[in-house]
Amino acid sequence: MAHYADSEVGTLRTVMLHRPGNELKRLTPRNNDRLLFDGVPWVSRAQEEHDAFAETLRGRGVEVLYLTDLLTETFASEQARAHAISMTLSSLHLGDTLRRYLDQVLTGLSPEELTAYLSAGVRNDEVRGGFGLVTSLLDDQDFLIDPLPNLLFTRDSSVWVRDRATVTSLAMPARARETQLTELIYTEHPRFAGTERIHGWHHEHVEGGDVLLLAPGVIAVGCGERTTPAGAERLARQVFQHGLAHTVLAVPIAQERATMHLDTICTMVDVDKVVMYPNVAHQLQAFTVTMAEPGTDEQDMTLDVSPPEPFLVAAAKAMQIDTLHQIDTGLDPVTAEREQWDDGNNTLALAPRVAVAYERNDETNERLEASGIEVIRIAGSELGSGRGGPRCMSCPISRDPLA
Incomplete structure (x- = not known):
């Protein structure tokens, strides 16, 4: 087998x-x-x-x-990408404003880029949009998407x-x-x-x-x-x-x-x-x-x-x-x-x-x-x-x- x-x-x-x-x-x-x-x-x-x-x-x-190679190859499927993004952004600490922005950003990434973001995470000081109450109150070094060491x-x-x-x-x-x-x-x-x-x-x-x-x-x-x-x-x-x-x-x-x-x-x-x-x-x-x-x-x-x-x-x-x-x-x-x-x-x-x-x-x-x-x-x-x-x-x- x-x-x-x-x-x-x-x-x-x-x-x-x-x-x-x-x-x-x-x-x-x-x-x-x-x-x-x-x-x-x-x-x-x-x-x-x-x-x-x-x-x-x-x-x-x-x-x-x-x-990560397997994950990138998996993300050749649009369905798989959408599923991964949805699960990642289900965290209650993001709020609707930031969640919508991150959803747009992650959806536009290549499979390789999406794998990198989902494994290394995203800090508050790395976003270029979605600004609102959540981004204002979190520290710059706080993670919006946690890394996975x-x-x-x-x-x-x-x-x-x-x-x-x-x-x-x-x-x-x-x-x-x-x-x-x-x-x-x-x-x-x-x-x-x-x-x-x-x-x-x-x-x-x-x-x-x-x-x-x-x-x-x-x-x-x-x-x-x-x-x-x-x-x-x-x-x-x-x-x-x-x-x-x-x-x-x-x-x-x-x-x-x-x-x-x-x-x-x-x-x-x-x-x-x-x-x-x-x-x-x-x-x-x-x-x-x-x-x-x-x-x-x-x-x-x-x-x-x-x-x-x-x-x-x-x-x-x-x-x-x-x-x-x-x-x-x-x-x-x-x-x-x-x-x-x-x-x-x-x-x-x-x-x-x-x-x-x-x-x-x-x-x-x-x-x-x-x-x-x-x-x-x-x-x-x-x-x-x-x-x-x-x-x-x-x-x-x-x-x-x-x-």
């Missing part, structure tokens, strides 16, 4: 990335917290690091698609589950528009014609960083700062209804920045191995969710939810393997905490026992190699300022099936 993924470790064939662009140049010490970055990145260096990441993937035979993390806005594109629903207001644009690509771009989608940006919050395809038919969903229990239930109902999985593990995680997603705690590096943050590994629990009785639709379905078990135990049972082996981040609690913060757990598997990781996490990478994993090291000193590693920065669209 052209677009298919049933695991985290099947040989990667096609991936969607976003090369850092002008949206990162919008970050300042005044707004970086609101836009979910821990610092103000050196943009040209971030671009160099990302280009090296993409070239590393190509060197391993992976087709690299860029989100977190487009870098393409994993969060969509996840492929077998042959379906799961369009997620991002929890933070600064990221809400990302999934709208991603859904537009899957709906309107010719490459994805006929692609069936599940979930969607209008449903309960689920983020791709919380969704791990542990094995064919087995999905783990972290529930914490970004993905809600209701979102996990909605996703479980949908994958069961469409026969995409037989087991969903709902995994509670701490609602804090350091563990914003499940993939900041663990990622798959082989069919039976995870790299995992040891400081929380033995506390991590999972509720096993299965379909007790089917219904006429997903809402009528009856779910069976088991009592919690240790995550590694519940995962091994669901995957029907003896043991899901744990490779620790770091060798001691302090090193583990440092390397977890630096995305040591956030690896991207290119195939079983082959993973891309940030070069700075020396001890984690050494432990991976000692466990038989080939580690492909990449630089990420600037890319990591938004709290995300190689897995966060990549949305696998096609992997060789494991089953």
Whole structure:
């Protein structure tokens, strides 16, 4: 199948990335917290690091698609452009005068220009019309259309589950528009014609960083700062209804920045191995969710939810393997905490026992190699300022099936 993924470790064939662009140049010490970055990145260096990441993937035979290229190609459709503009200008903070002006401006742009405006945003001091109460009262540096610096993390806005594109629903207001644009690509771009989608940006919050395809038919969903229990239930109902999985593990995680997603705690590096943050590994629990009785639709379905078990135990049972082996981040609690913060757990598997990781996490990478994993090291000193590693920065669209 052209677009298919049933695991985290099947040989990667096609991936969607976003090369850092002008949206990162919008970050300042005044707004970086609101836009979910821990610092103000050196943009040209971030671009160099990302280009090296993409070239590393190509060197391993992976087709690299860029989100903004796909979006520009999608905007060849007048309907797609109108839909994107309408969603972007639905914000209640604009007011009618400014909304009408921006609608006229955006409608007159080329596909390339529209992509640039929607990703990099528009500041109040950049408009040449639509003047009125809103433009008068807002500060010159306030954004009329927010930039989307977190487009870098393409994993969060969509996840492929077998042959379906799961369009997620991002929890933070600064990221809400990302999934709208991603859904537009899957709906309107010719490459994805006929692609069936599940979930969607209008449903309960689920983020791709919380969704791990542990094995064919087995999905783990972290529930914490970004993905809600209701979102996990909605996703479980949908994958069961469409026969995409037989087991969903709902995994509670701490609602804090350091563990914003499940993939900041663990990622798959082989069919039976995870790299995992040891400081929380033995506390991590999972509720096993299965379909007790089917219904006429997903809402009528009856779910069976088991009592919690240790995550590694519940995962091994669901995957029907003896043991899901744990490779620790770091060798001691302090090193583990440092390397977890630096995305040591956030690896991207290119195939079983082959993973891309940030070069700075020396001890984690050494432990991976000692466990038989080939580690492909990449630089990420600037890319990591938004709290995300190689897995966060990549949305696998096609992997060789494991089953």
